[in-house]
Amino acid sequence: MLYLQLLYRCNFTCLHCFHGKRLQYADAFTADEAVGLLTLMRDEYGTEAVTLLGGEPFVHRDLSQVVRHAKEELGQRVEICTNGYRIERRLTEIAPHLDLLRVSLEGVGSTNDGIRRHGSYQSALDSLRLARDLGVPTGATMTVTSRNIGEVLPLAGVLAGLGVRQLKLHHLRPVGNAADHPELLVTDPASYGRLREELASAELPLEVIVDEDLSEHGAPQLCAPTGGPHEIDRIEADPRGALTMSCKAVGKDSHAFWYEKSAGRIVHKPSVTDELTLAVPDVVYARA
Structure with a gap:
């Protein structure tokens, strides 16, 4: 799977967001650039x-165009990860081309709103309810913190x-906004x-x-591939074009x-701090 961050811009400034100050950056994929990367990744990799x-992908003006191309022209499975805030009109528009809508939540009611944005909890539930009514399968994500581990x-x-099929729990990593909120870290x-x-019981x-x-x-220490043929499950592209x-x-x-983006190609730019040189461990997910 390609995880394509279409843009940094967001209508939230969540306390734990890994983007941090980059939420203010203007970097973004145009529709043509996004389609180019999607096509390259399918054809070559x-x-x-x-x-x-x-x-927030729903604030990208060409989201519908990217979704339609990925589904209809490239035959890709298409998922969107969103805060679910006031997305009703655009969700209804792209629903026929969407395989999964995944909404981020950080707890119940005021716990979520205190981390994300006032009113975001109810709006997220409304979006999940609408997706269900439109026939779009749904999932959710939650980053586990000291504030919400009990929820x-x-x-x-x-x-x-609400008929949600899956809840995915993430570990909080102290980068971006989270680095400024150490109180969110689970210390025990x-x-x-x-x-x-x-969860087991x-x-x-x-x-x-x-x-x-x-x-x-x-987690087990599974490192990034270091030489020789190797298949990985995911690549993440940020709005600048950096691949992780x-x-x-x-x-x-x-x-x-x-x-x-301008050349439509992937290039290797090794450094002493890149994830291959440092053998950055991969994230391991499992069923609870």
Whole structure:
């Protein structure tokens, strides 16, 4: 899958956002540049799916054009990851071309709104409800923090009631805005163990996918590929064209590869701090 960050711009400034000050940057893919990268990744590297994200993808003026091309011309599975804030009109427009709408939430009610934006919780639920009514499968993501670790199961229950199929739990990485909010970090790893026990014993009607860093002893150390043929599950492209293979490298400017938008090609720009040289571990996900 290609994770394509269409732009940095967002209508939120979430406390944990890995983009940080880049939310103010103007870098973005044009529709033609996005289509060029999607086509290149499919033809040369065999990508089968794309997740469009940002920033906030629904504020990109050409989102509908990119979605339609990815689905109709390239035959890709198309997902969007969004904050779900006031997206009703555009969601209705692209629903026939969408395979999954994934909405980010950080807890129930005021917990979510305190991290994301006032009114965002209800708006996100409204978007999930609309997607269900339009026949679009839905999922959700949550970044586990000190504020919301006790609300994973309650949120899962709310989501299940809306027909959401999957909740994906992320580990908080102290980059971007999160670096300015150390109070969000979970300082007692044993609390991850308790969360895992609760998830294992709960009979939830939706799938829960967990970043394995959300465990008492951390995730297995799987490193980025270093030589020889190797297949990876994902590539993430930021709005500048920088390509990243591991979520743990996102937000750290440790890119070894770049998509040159004007030339329509991928180039290797090695450095002493890139994710290959540093062997940045990949993120490992598993079912709870």
